[in-house]
Amino acid sequence: MEPLCKVADVIMSPLFNFVKQQLKYFINAADNMRDLESNTRRLIAKEKDAQVVIEATERKGKTPSHQLLGWLDEVEATKADVDAMVEKYKERFLCLNCFSPNCWSNYSLSKTAAEKLVEVRRLLEEGEKLSPTQAALTPAQSLAREEPMLPSSPNPNLEEALRCIKEDQEVGMIGIWGMGGAGKTHLLKQINNFLKGDSAFEPVILVTASQSCTTETIQMQIVTNLNLQQSNDATEQRNIIFKFLKNKSFVLLLDDLWARLDLQDVGIPFPLGVVGECTRKVVLTTRLETVCGDMEVRRTIKMECLNYDDALKLFLDKVGTETINSHPRIPSLAEDVVKELEGLPLALITIGRSMYPKKDPKQWEYAINLLKKSRLHEVEKHSPEDLQNSTFYRLKFSYDNLKSDTLRECFLSCSMWPEDFLIKKEEDLIKCWMGLGLIEVFDHIADAYNTGHELIGDLIGACLLEDHEGVFPSVRMHDVLRDMALWIVHDQGKNKNKWMVFEHEAPRDQEIWHKAERITLIESKIEALPPIATAPSSSKLTTLMLSGNRKLRELGDNFGALVALTYLDLSLCGFVHFPKEICGLVQLQYLNLAHNRMPSLPEELGSLVNLKFLILRDTGIHAIPQGVIAKLKSLQVLDLYHSWGTIDKYLTDLASQLLEELECLNNLKGLGICIEDTSQLNRLVELPNVSVRWLFISTLENSTSFSLSTSFLGDKQIQINLAEIRFINCNVTQVVLEGNHQHPTCHLRALETFKIEGLHCLEEIIWKGVVPEELFQALRELYVSGCDNLKSISWVLHLPCLTSLMAQDCSSMRELIADTVEKEEEKEITSTPTFRCLREIYLEYLPEMVSICHSAFAFPALCCIYVHYCPKLKKLPFRPGNIPSKLLVASYSKGWWEGLEWEDSSVKTSIQLFDKEEREVSESKRLIFCVLP
Incomplete structure (x- = not known):
């Protein structure tokens, strides 16, 4: 019996002690919180002592030791944790019911407080051991004291902020904004450290707003910072703060603001800026640009992520030299990690710290693999109690x-x-x-x-x-x-198969095809999909994105088993026939087959009665069975815009057929269509409830003049919705753009793309009763091609939003903007940039082109000029002082660049030449501009 009792003692004693300890957490909740707050106050006092030494030594050109900086980092994080715990504790009330949620919350907070108390006491002990002289061991390399984010680089954001604070008298409110983890708080603390002790500003006040801040919480931080009298009444507290600050030059640094805060209610004297002998400045940080507007910020600083070199320095600093030098492969693996994190300081710091103990290259390879699979949280490996600190x-x-x-x-x-x-x-x-x-x-x-x-x-x-x-x-x-x-x-990593994004090959695991809700295979270079298991009742896949797979020509066996599909994107694939497997997907609501080459649509398409969006742009379709479109009663958007030429003998009949069937579609809100003559155009305008979005006009054989106004400009539906219009192969000698006398305010307010192609007889574009900036208020892209009798397009000078300008295959065009226009407007041009938004000019096969425009014009946004076979073009429209900062000139005409004439040789050296040997160019020359800065 006695041995059994001993065994019982061995078992029960630890259990008893455990239960006893847990009961203490219930009973001593208030004591634990008081002890934690008391020791934290001691820690804060110690931190302030250290900061005083740091600030004094930084002004002498010294920088703190890494040991002291590390201690300050830990103190800062611990303070934030304690503040959050105290706030939560105050929100709850003590109760006697052990099954009350509040009681269990108090138990949890009490336990956490006891654990945090151990950490606070450790930091106090370490703080006692740190000698104040350690704050000045080495010459300063930067102004930073917390995170060495830019250890050897000048900080333009800090310089700009200090300039606004010290020199810009009119600016009172400065906003620093950017994505979470980009270093806004770090910058604000740099500003604080730099201004502390500056006699021009006394005091400098640093407070944290956070998402749940109120006027009262901000007031409490300010009075604590300034050691002012505290009051429980917000109005009285405001008066105390106002009275103290009203005759002082101060800087208020307000961190992490999420919504508008009335600073006058807090007690901050207004107006801000320089008022008499006083300078009043407020600097705030926020993730939301709208907050800058709500707070009436007058200078904003956008925090961008770090460049690669600075990101690598920060990451290596967090990992430590011991780990980096522990194996020859780790430095190159560290570079791979940094590339995955794309310069985000928060991620660089947290991942860097997590890699500190990893000295085996296999561990680094494992981490890189997780990062490539979007599983950064698994690299950090935060404990459940510490998740709030994860990236x-x-x-x-x-x-x-x-x-x-x-x-x-x-x-x-x-x-x-x-x-x-x-x-x-x-x-x-x-x-x-x-x-x-x-x-x-x-x-x-x-x-x-x-x-x-x-x-x-x-x-x-x-x-x-x-x-x-x-x-x-x-x-x-x-x-x-x-x-x-x-x-x-993925429910915070718990359901990894919910949305699947594949970049190289289609999954062959049948479970993925039936359990995933969305699958993406965009530009993955796949040639075929794997066979789909016939288990339609279990399929959950609603969204499938396969765009950009140019070699994909078939959907594979049993594709129709994916019966839950509502969204299917097959644009920019290699289909040469309409894939009939789609017609069995009766739940489908969105189908995009744009930029495939398909001659016809199948009759079975009419079974997709739930289809709301049918995108068939640039497919070359010239045969649609009678009545198919009319069966698609749910259609809201139908895009049959066709820009790769026409098959004339089919097009007239097809357009007439479509116009008849469109009358049956009562829900149609957006239409892209090709028409061939003015009678079809007039009929299109008369269709009720049809909003034309993309319009392709071809041939117009019976017309020598075309007027934008008399055809459809007066129609409200088209005015509001038309975004793209293309004239091609029309035998007109003039296009008349005229104002509407009945509706003088009408304009194409949504039109962004205007294309004129193959109008070989076109001699002029005439403006009557309207100016370009009124008619084309939003026009971004203008393409003129194959217009052999057109001499210039001087009216582009008046398009305020023009971004892209292309002139191609115009054998008589001598200049984009005629010299007569230049002379008339030169005075205005020299004082005002003309092309404010223009980013690209594309000139090709213009044998008579001698001039783009006068060099007095300005192109502040211009990124690229592409020139090919313009042998008489010997000058570019630039002179010293008006050369765009990002300009790149590209040409594939041998010797053209060398033959250019320059009024000033400095212009040539200021322009970057695109070298085709150094850069791979897409087979479509137009796409060159997509990769420019």
Whole structure:
């Protein structure tokens, strides 16, 4: 019996001690929190002592030791954790019911407080051991004291911020904004360290706003910082702060602001700027550009990610030289990791720290593989208790703060494109959002596109997408943000098969094809899909994106088993016939087959009665069975815009047939169509409830003059919605663009692309009663090709939004802008940049071209001039002082560049020449501009 008792003691004693300890957490919650707060205050006092020494020594040209910086880093993180715990504890109340959620929350907080208390005491002990003289061991390399983000580089953001604070008298509010983890807080603390002790500003106040900040919490931080009298009444506290600051020159540094804060309610004296003898400045940081507007910021500083060299320095600093030098392969592997993180300081720091103990190259290879699979969170390996410090959790605040679930879904959908993909705003993204049901198409499709641009603007303003200027307006998703989006989609990594993005080959695992909800294989160079198992009842796949696979010509066996598909994108593939397997997917709502070469549509297409979007642009279709289109009663958008020539004997009949069937489609909001004569055009205008978005006009054999006004300019539906118009192979000698006397304010406000091709008889474009900037308010792209009798297009001078200008195969064109126009307007031109938005000029096969325009013109946004076979063009329109900073000149005409004449030799040396030997160019010369800066 006695041995059994001993065994029982051995078992029960640890269990008893464990239970006893857990009960202490219940009972001592208040004591634990008080002890934690008390020791944290001691730690903060120690931190302030260290900072005083640091600030004094930095002004003497010294920099703190890494040991002291590391201690300060830990203190900063610990303070944030304790503040969050205290805030949570105050929100709860003590209770006697052990099964109350609040009671269990107190237990959890008490336990965490006890554990955090051990950490605080450790930091206090380490702080006592740190000698203050360690703050000045080496000459300063930078102004940074916390994260050595730019250890050997000048910091232009810091310089700009200090200039605005010290020199710009009119600017009172300065905004630093950028994506989470880009270094905004670090920059603000650099400003704080630099200004501390500056006699021009006393005091300098650094406070943290955060998402849940209130007037009262900001006031409390200020009075603590300034050691002012505290009051429980916000109005009285405001008066105390105001009275103290009203006659002082001060700088308020406000970190991590998420919404407008009324600083006058806080007690900050207004107006800001220089007021009499006082200088009042406020510098705020935020992730949201809209906050800068709400706070009436007058100078903004956009925080971009680090360049590769600085990113590598920061990452290596966090990993440590011991690990980096532990194996010959690790330095090159570290470079691969840095490339995956794309310069985001937050990710570089957290991943760098996580790689500190990894001295085996296989561990690094494993981490790189996870990063390539968008599994950054698995590299960090945060414990459940420490998840709030992980990169994804900290970045997710921006996602959570978006104003609607729709906007959050729009953001997540951007992760369906591959890494580093430039997603075209209209052609790719907005169409996708429409097809997924995230944007509703109501009366006018132009309104839907405007909604899409608004959503894109919101995501750019929240630093969740990067805007990319170019011929095709695009956006890009930072790799780390894309990884975070997939992490969110996959239920924080728990459901990895929900959305699948493949970059090289199609998955052969049948479970993926039936359990995944979305699969993407964009530009993956696949030639075929694997056979799909016939298990239609279990298929969950609703979205399949296969665009850009030029060698894909068949969909494979049993493709029709994917019966749940509602969204199918097969654009830019290699189909030479319409894939009939699609016709069995009766749930399909979005079908995109643009840029394939298909002569006809099958009759079975009429079975897709749920189809809302049918995109058949640039397919060369010239045969559609009678009645097929009319059966698609749900159609909202039908795009049959055809720009690769026509087959005349089919086109007239097909256009007439389509016009009849379109009358049966009551829900049609957006139409792309080809028409051949004015009678068809007039009939198109008369169709009720049809909004023409993309219009292709061909032949017009019976007309020598075409007027944009009398044909359709007065029609409201077309005015509002028309975005692209193309004239091709028309035998007209003049195109008349005239004002409408009955509707003098009418204009093509949505028109962005205007193409004139193969109008060999065209001699002039005449403007009557209207000027280009009124008619073409939004025109971005102008293409003139095959117009042999056209001498110039001087009216382009008046297109305010023109981005891309192409002139090609015009055998009589001598100049883009005639010399007479230049002389008349030279005075105005010299004082005002003419082409404010123009990014590219494309000139090809213009044998008589001698001049682009006068050198007095300015091209501030111009990135590229492409010239091919323009033998008489001997001068470029530039002179010292008006050379675009990003200009690249490209030519494939041998000797052309060497034969150019220059009024000033310095102009030639200032222009970069595109070298075809150094850079691979797409087979389509037009695409050269997509890869420019």
